[in-house]
Amino acid sequence: MKKAVRTQRTDGEATYQRILEAAGELFASNGFAETTNKMIAARADVDLASINYHFGSRGGLYEAVLVAAHRYLINIEDLRRIEALEAPARDKLRKLIEGLVGAVVGHRGWQARVLGRELLSPSSHLQVLEQKEILPKLQIVLSLLSEITTIPAGHPALNRCLISIGAPCAMLLVAGRNLPILADPIFGSPRQDLADHLYDFAIGGLEAVARNCSAANFNGNQG
Missing domain, CATH: 1.10.10.60 (Homeodomain-like)
Structure with a gap:
């Protein structure tokens, strides 16, 4: 039985x-x-x-598809493993970016394409994805960015630092698969070269934000 x-x-x-x-x-x-x-x-x-x-319902099925796609792109258990590594925060960021590049570039399945469509034309179902998947993962990423920049949690500038990572990822999901002029350099270059480029881009932005915040705080204290 x-x-x-x-x-x-x-x-x-x-x-x-x-x-x-x-x-x-x-x-x-x-x-x-x-x-x-x-x-x-x-x-x-x-x-x-x-x-x-x-x-x-069909809506429930679509939400399940979005959740599955996001978990394929970036799984919270993988994020927690990266967070727990005995390594500098910058090395953790590199591993995060390498994982994202591998998931998007190294896989030609539907997951990246369905997320790209949702980003281009957001539906009401995106709110479910935000609550179930995006927000819990963002808390881990924000903690990592805080460690890199020394910007404290809750500071508006720390939330803006997400652009340094989120914008390139959105480009991979959307433009790379819909604009041929971008698809070749993105998907035709070695995966590690692309990951290194995005890491350098992210670190450059984070360092600039950190300097600006430190200067602003110093000037404010002097005043």
């Missing part, structure tokens, strides 16, 4: 994953508005009821 229950659970997990993969491919290619449950069911080789059973 226990064996039958386990088989049923395994079959359900397999169906869930098959629907998720099929939906991810279709959402990445066509967008949320142009992808119907019927198209997803046909691609996944399931009935329509299976989508509602596992995800509640």
